[in-house]
Amino acid sequence: MTPISLKTYQQAAIDTLAAFARAARVKGPASAFREQTGRPWQAGAFGDDLPCVCLRIPTGGGKTVLAAHAVPLLAREWAAVDAPVAAWLVPSDAIRQQTLKALQTPGHPYRAALVDAYGEGLRVCVLEDVAQIAPPEWGRNAVVVVASIQSFRIEDAGQRNVYSFSESFEPHFRGKDERALSRLRALPDALVTPEDVARDTTGVLAGFAGQPRWSLANWLALHQPLLIVDEAHTTKTDKSFTALQRLNPSFILELTATPIATKTNVLYHVSAQELAAEDMIKLPIVLAEHPEGWPAAVFGAVQTRRKLEAEALKDEAAGAGYVRPIVLFQAQNTGDEMPPEKLRDYLIDELKLPANQVVVATGKERGLDDIHLAARDCPVRYVITVQALREGWDCPFAYVLCSLQKLSSATAVEQLLGRVLRMPYAARRGREALNRAYAHVCAAEFSQAAHALADRLIEHMGFEALDVASMIASQSSLPLWGNDLEPNQALTPVQQAPIATNFESIAATPELLAAPGVQQRAVAGVAQVVVTGHISQDTEALLLAQVRGAKKQEQVREQVAQHNALVAAQAAPASRSVPFAPLPTLGYRLGAQAPLWPLEREAVLDAVELDLLTPQAVQLPGFQVAQESDIFEIGMDGARVALRSAGSAQMAMDWESSSIDADTLVGWLDQSLFKAPELAGLTQSQRRAFLAAVVKHQLHSCGVPLVVLAQARFRLARAIEAHVGDLREAATRRAFQQQVLGLGDGGAWLIEPDWAHPHVFEPGRYPAPVASRYGGRYQFGKHYFPVLADLKDGGQEFQCAQLIDRHPKVRHWVRNLDTAPCGFGLPTSRGRFYADFVAELADGRVALLEFKGLLQHEPYELEKRQVGELWARSSGGKAVFGWLTFEGLAQQLDNALA
Template structure:
């Protein structure tokens, strides 16, 4: 089994982590984080020299897969090692067993990630098996230790076996005396790492008497000696002093946290994945079709049973069309024991009143564990209904869960996030052919859609890692989403406007006279209820009704959530409107030849790059300067300081004990073949050999130094290959595309389509201003601030009478639309569909044209429009241009 292919957002998260690790080596973690994340770095509690960053991945985003990829990434980029030691910490023993099994099982996608990076040179083990790894293997094979954070978290280290003296580690520490003397000496700086006189006195076997003042031969000290990469899953659970102390005792070289709900003040969130990104990659089902049942729980259960049955019928049709097998399952959150509908009462109701076969129902509570041993994804498994009350067993999976039915009030129910998280996950991470199977379904006992929606939104935000702007496109009333495709017999019900009651606001005349504001009696007291978009004036009145900075900030968050839900309801994509197809560029080599997609790679295929020219083998930015106890590697404007490696740590995965130039060449080929796929091995290996030979003999770099600097050398070669490609592509693109070597025309037969629900707007970059955009196609707007020149440009587009709807274009394929350039892809800022059906690309530049790259973008945009036969337009917009204002330029572009 191959490793799961990475989704676009997962690649971006890992690319960001790689950029941080490389920059932190040169600039330090605080500066590197500040440049990438745009906010200050929190050095607590590990200080500025131990990078500690967080990837915020919401429920269903694949944290475990990302963690597996992070080990070789950080091993090479931060530790400069092909054989790092990693300690992978999880919150519970159930998750530990599940993670360990995946990482140890040959062919499992998690194991395959490590196998792709290290081949057979990797060992994955639990804490109790660490001592079984032979001392010579440390530093020669990658070691991944999977444990719970509780294994290390304790006040008294004598009470925890991981900190105690262990005879099984005596041979390990003996080997370290000669192989790793500096690392062994560094252990003396760690808290509670040394054998005390009192400890030696209490040792009945007298084994410790000769070790007083020396590092204790313990499991924890052995791991600390290797300065491991530490991966912390569900990291929000480890932000305590006790956890920090435990982590410090491991002497980590770096920490990577993965969580859906980081503690913002204590976590350095480097990258944040949004719900739109998950949905665009088919990781989760959206929207959640929410049905409220004020008439009582029997109606909610009946509706959930009907929904599940209808979904199974849809799944059978989908499978008949070639889709993978799915058997939709309903999850029920019953009431507590002593209430009206505990689990057994709900089971009896399903059997006696709704005639569900008993074998289709299982109960999963603390005392009833009918899920144990079941493979719910097996075709032979009969289970279609799972009943629980509180949290389900951690590590339990339900890949076919589709329907959530909660008999508890969402605002008071606990652990509904676990159920909702399972319902949200998309089976097989693949979009289904039947539209009903791409949604999740929730039946709840709430009196109003607005209260149910807000309660569910709170769960999604505070318990599952989504934001208010994420939730905007995640909820929809079930009445507006017919279950069956083409069901015209019962048209969608017009949904009511989103309404929010502001409990903290006292009704007053000035407020209630504003549009959309009403006063309703709720829970026996008059409350202000607002429907529709909350604009600047109304927001000011609401904020004026509360006192104190914290209350006003909570009010702003409530207003933002309200407006996000309103936007989700009113956006063109939510109303079922379609965006006009937008044609990419294609090319023909001959006038009557086949039309091929035009992109940079096609241009590069028309030229050959010679890697053995004097220019190609010269790396002017790569220099090695020896110091007394270390050496520095310079790469262009960067430099990395490295201390001499200890014995055994320079071992290459090739050859014998003596390093050769060919060992380094073979290592470079293994490390770079996937990053330089456009060159064949017959091109790469002679190039690597020529570069290594020049560095060894002309530059006088010692081979041991070059071996230790091999990771920086690989970066230099990758950058050099990029420079050579850029130069070749620039020449060929000018000749073939811009100067008419090929026939280049828009390809209307293979257009780009802006699909509803496919807009992976990155978290933290979305528009959250007061102005209400009415024509943006999607509920959220990516990469747009609430003020500034680009905001004013978006306003003019939104208000323009010729614009039907528009998209703030994403610079990521396949969601965003792009045109090719010699440097890659050009994603114009805005794409608009006009009322007459034409389409327009609009690029805004705050300053005048500067640089060849910008000129080339304008040239390719003009070419695309010119060749469209008047069906497409391109506008290059500036604050002022040729005496025209921005509004005048937009008029001209859309004329």
């Protein structure tokens, strides 16, 4: 069973978490967080010593699969244990059942991530089954306990079974030494009180006053579990803090789309652009407003679904997976004009839809129960609800949201929208219409509906304002389909209606009305100030001058920022489906008549032979260890400690005489590193011979005792991995210089541009990380995408971007991302080189522009420049490369683009 490959943003989140865990072990969680994020640490209820960090993942981003991968990572990088205990806390029983089923089902990707690390000995259970896991299994097999936070959240600990004294836990607590039990004495409500003894009518508690309870919660706390907290924004209460403290966690990992900023340490924030680039969500949301009322909205949604199904049939005929587009109707409340039952009758009686295609799912009617919507023989195409669908229900076939309520007042519309946003099978479809979500709403105009929809996406679904600006498009600007569209054919948009924002609390003064784009209009019968086009700083100042109070002024600033983001998104070339010229990749031939192969670092690696048995190869420069007695607290038994192999066979090791031998440690290292990419290509015998030589060198040449080396085995594994990586990098650099750059004594490959497989910047595929986005006042007029990443407001690189944006020879440009396949990179001996800027010129050429600020003389910087110049030189004049420094920057840019 193999776990699914993580998306690029998911791997980035996991890598960030791993870096934090390693740094926190050395510097402490607070210092590590501040250094890694540049933001202050929110100590909250847990202080500076307990790591409590959050991965912010918007709706549809795959929080659960990240959590599954995080458990073995934190066990390795933070807790340094082979068989961790993890408590997986969720906000409701419905989600608990869903999560439990996934983690217990063989072959499910969530379970696969854990089984890949811990084997089939993994135990996944509910609270009621904890006592049934035999004491010897704890510390031998990984244990994941799935529970709802409500099971632990209560003021009186005696009122919850998880805190109650239970004789079923006698085998677990009997024989535990005082050192282990002492951990419980500082926890809230962990000890038997005199009042407990007095209330006990069985006599079981006699003599236990002041002693730790034999309880489920205390047993978990004894193991200092890793806590996974799903939907963590719901746990920011005093009761929840107390509940989490009672579990004595070693690490708390929170996952949510909408963290509470003042109470959360957001370590990594995923953007909607990143989700869209990985085909996790459908974008944009094509929004159709229906001022005529609900009949027009309903009819429009039905027609949209029918056309989408026709597209899906064509897509399936071309080899894509089965999809049956579904409409989610949000009906009005009972007592209003169009409640669920009446809407169902309307669809069947008036629009003549087959009755078996329409189901109602409300608190009273459970039309979705026992229906498998993804099955081919399922007829359902329309689902009617009012507030919210059952928690945990998911169907990526949902494509169209039709809300008969006002978006600004409708409750739970974000939940329905979240269903519509998910992309079927997380894969881009061949028919362009199937890569978008659709919303039909009862609104007077697009701007009104867009603002209401944007508010929902931002406030309740975890998306950023800059993301949302490019997520919503009007139906008139993006036709749902053309006539006989070919697969992947771009849709040609028409001129979009201008974005207009009304400012309810602003008076229409003569000075304000004289500003560009400002008018006075009647909105819902009331005269209001309405602004179209970009709002300048001067106009914003006029708006703010009429508002009193910091809170109201901040609301106006947020309105202005959202308006300008929508305007910028509408104007961006990518939003208007303007194509970006393709950029040639590099290929190589081994001879003049040989086929052209893609040039990648891996091709060079295949030609590298690495000898890992030389005296230099088995040394680990800079590796030092010291005895860490606290690493082995779990599993201790007197003077002996358990060292577990990946096969879960328990082997006892004596602290003094060290009954474990070097072969056992080598076997553990082999199990830990056999999947490491740095050791890829080695057979097991080659790998074990190398690892044995490393261990022998540490024991005999460095004088490290075996028991200390065994304690530091996680750090030893990381040091070996890093050392082999360094050796491979040095060997690859030598081969790359000879074969690609032609700097050796012959044997160089023939390097050519590969125009048959170019890189293409696609609209909707610019995964800009939230933390590095440009948010300055200067408006870049030629950036291809509506969002601009990895650029600060000010500084030398900012000035370089301004010069590119204003240059007459530049048609449009991209702040290049170092993220494949969305960014454009050239191969190097270390991987890929992503130039800072990519431009399409007015004459059709393409340009790579790398800005360095100062001259760089490091060998790898020289290699990047050589690769860029090779790419341009081999293009036959169709591409240029510029290596720019700050002094004389404008002239250098002119020369590069000449």
